[in-house]
Amino acid sequence: MAKTVVYVTYKRGVLDPQGEAVRGALASLGFQGVRGVRVGKYIELDLANGRPEEQRAEVEKMCRQLLANPVLEDFRIEISPSAPPE
Amino acid sequence: MAKTVVYVTYKRGVLDPQGEAVRGALASLGFQGVRGVRVGKYIELDLANGRPEEQRAEVEKMCRQLLANPVLEDFRIEISPSAPPE
Numbered sequence: 001m002a003k004t005v006v007y008v009t010y011k012r013g014v015l016d017p018q019g020e021a022v023r024g025a026l027a028s029l030g031f032q033g034v035r036g037v038r039v040g041k042y043i044e045l046d047l048a049n050g051r052p053e054e055q056r057a058e059v060e061k062m063c064r065q066l067l068a069n070p071v072l073e074d075f076r077i078e079i080s081p082s083a084p085p086e
Numbered sequence: 087m088a089k090t091v092v093y094v095t096y097k098r099g100v101l102d103p104q105g106e107a108v109r110g111a112l113a114s115l116g117f118q119g120v121r122g123v124r125v126g127k128y129i130e131l132d133l134a135n136g137r138p139e140e141q142r143a144e145v146e147k148m149c150r151q152l153l154a155n156p157v158l159e160d161f162r163i164e165i166s167p168s169a170p171p172e
Contacts, residue, residue, distance in 0.1 A: 007128050008128075009128065009130070019129075019130075022129070022152070022153070025152055026148055026152060029148075029151055029152060031144065031147075031148055032134075033133055033134035033136065034131060034132070034133060034134075034148075035132045035133065035134060036130075036131075036132035037129065037130065037131055037132070038129070038130040039127060039128070039129050039130075040127070040128040040129070040130070041125060041126070041127065041128060042093050042094075042095065042125070042126040042127060042128040043105075043108070043123065043124070043125050043126070044095070044105075044122075044123070044124040044125075044126070045120060045122075045123055046120070046121045046122035046123070047119055047120060047121065048118075048119035048120075048121060050119065058117065061117075062112060062115075062117055065115055066108070066111055066112060066115060067108070
């Protein structure tokens with residue numbers, strides 16, 4: 001099983017309303033010293049085995065077509081080595 | 087500046103409807119070989135400097151009180167080394 005993780009975050013400079021809401025909520029709960037919060041997505045994909053370089057290209061296509069909004073968001077892909085075939 | 091990242095994911099065995107929706111959407115876009123998708127949160131906290139062990143305890147409290155639902159979700163905390171004081 002190849003585990004692939006995609007991180008989707010707002011680009012720097014894009015307002016993150018969910019992060020701002022969390023920052024405000026933390027402050028109202030008494031947590032001092034939180035200067036900023038950004039909330040993104042953490043997406044785990046369980047892919048059928050394949051060559052890592054092909055998988056990366058495929059996952060990049062998924063990000064551009066569905067998982068991220070390239071206008072507002074950045075994405076980062078991490079592919080862990082597949083387990084050896086059994 | 088200390089950057090702290092919190093990953094919030096559904097516990098194994100808990101149905102993830104957003105992940106299921108993404109899996110279905112990827113399949114309908116023609117992406118074969120996606121056997122499962124889990125969607126979690128990736129939260130970046132910008133904390134005022136402090137001792138790492140105190141920060142970790144503080145962030146664990148934030149997770150239990152606000153950032154995660156301990157009944158359904160797991161969380162993982164990563165604290166990067168703070169920049170040296172200027």
